[in-house]
Structure formats: C-alpha cells, structure tokens
Amino acid sequence: MSNFAYEDKERKNKVFANELNISKHQNKFFCPNINCNAALVFVNSSNNREAYFRAIPTKEHNKYCPYDHKNEPTFNNSKYIEETFNFNEVAKYIILGKGKSVKNRLETLPALYRMCLSKALDDSYNNFKIFKILFNKSSLKFFNNFSPCVIECTFLSYTNKGEKYRKNNKEYEVKLNQIKVKFPNNHIVTLYFKDETLYKSIRGIIYNYANIPFVILAYWKYKENSIYTYIERKNQFYFPKNL
Numbered sequence: 001m002s003n004f005a006y007e008d009k010e011r012k013n014k015v016f017a018n019e020l021n022i023s024k025h026q027n028k029f030f031c032p033n034i035n036c037n038a039a040l041v042f043v044n045s046s047n048n049r050e051a052y053f054r055a056i057p058t059k060e061h062n063k064y065c066p067y068d069h070k071n072e073p074t075f076n077n078s079k080y081i082e083e084t085f086n087f088n089e090v091a092k093y094i095i096l097g098k099g100k101s102v103k104n105r106l107e108t109l110p111a112l113y114r115m116c117l118s119k120a121l122d123d124s125y126n127n128f129k130i131f132k133i134l135f136n137k138s139s140l141k142f143f144n145n146f147s148p149c150v151i152e153c154t155f156l157s158y159t160n161k162g163e164k165y166r167k168n169n170k171e172y173e174v175k176l177n178q179i180k181v182k183f184p185n186n187h188i189v190t191l192y193f194k195d196e197t198l199y200k201s202i203r204g205i206i207y208n209y210a211n212i213p214f215v216i217l218a219y220w221k222y223k224e225n226s227i228y229t230y231i232e233r234k235n236q237f238y239f240p241k242n243l
C-alpha cells in the first residue's frame, strides 16, 4: 500500500493517490521501489485523503518490498506535527540520545523510515529533502555521502574483538567488535561497537537477516576508500518484522 506511485518504469512521472485525476483510474502504475515489479492500481475512497495504490494479485510486490503493507505499516502522518521536525536534531536524539523529546515530533527510527517511504525521494518533510534522509536502491542517483543518514543495509560478516589476522606477513589483533554491512551502492561499510552487550545483541539479530535489508541511522564517516561508523545505541537499528 502506497500513497504514491509512478506512471513509467523509469520512475520519472510521480502520481499521488490523493491528487490523481479521475481519468487515470484504470491505469496500471509502478511501485516506488525500483527493484520491485509490482503492478499497482489506484484504490479510490469516499475520503480522497485515504486513497492509495495496491498491487494486483498477479503482480504482487517483491518479497521484501517496503511498499507492501504486509512488510511495513504505513506512516501515520496525523500522529505528528511536521513543523516540529528537524532531521539533524532528531538524528542526534536517536543516535546519541542527546536532546529532549519534543511532544508530537517524529523522533523514532521506524517512524522516520516509514515517513520517508510515504514520500517520493525529491519530496520534503518540513523542508528536509527525503533523499538526504534515506538512502536505498531507489535513491542511488541522489546519494552524496550524506551523514547522518538512514541507510538500508545488508549484513556481510562480523569479527569479534581479539581475533587475529595477518596482513603483509604481520599478525594483528582486532581491537573492536565489528560488523560489516553493504550499502545499497554495494560499498562495504564497517560498524564498530565499543559496547560488548550491544554488539552481541545486534549480532544475534542481524545474523537472521542475510540478504534482507534492515535500516541503520548513523553518523557515517567517509575516509579515503573506507566507510565506517561507531555504533552508540540500539535505537540506531530498525529491523522490519516480517521475515
């Protein structure tokens, strides 16, 4: 279920369910997820604001498509006051636990992720462009090493602190627990954990997510050819539930 879709396979002509011209009601539309082959139809409603797009049964969303409401609940816009949102403050609040909670502000990672999915990448939420908040397969062309940023990652491997490895005939020891993940553009990224308990907890969950994207919000550091971050809190992760 999505409140917007595209008229063309290239995802250039965006249409919103609540603005759709009545003559277009019989058309088939494309899912906002560029990796999804669903054919969407417009579902009208007596209340125009509740109109949406759903996949036809013969061309359903791909297995983990976040625009399939079975995978991801839709964003409940009425719960929040958009004007209270500032992405940098909310990111700091989620990543570092710094700053105060603001009444009716969108300030959790699942809500932030769902809000981004409810909009097109070049839309905004309180003047913050969605493509600067969320990086996924559909936003490859926009991405410019944004930090902080919400990124759909996939799990690659983990290395425990104290493990030995050899490089140039010398032996080294891993100093911090680390998990390697892959960005939507296939860049390999290292997550460093200072907290052992947090590391073990995340490692236990992430292990079940082979090839299934999950979401991380972090201050990403881009240094020469490597990308890394220090993970501070569990709130930085969001694992879609329906495996």
Ligand SMILES: [Zn+2]
Pocket (backbone or CB within 6 Å): 031, 032, 033, 036, 037, 038, 061, 062, 065, 066, 067, 068
């Ligand atoms: Zn889809």
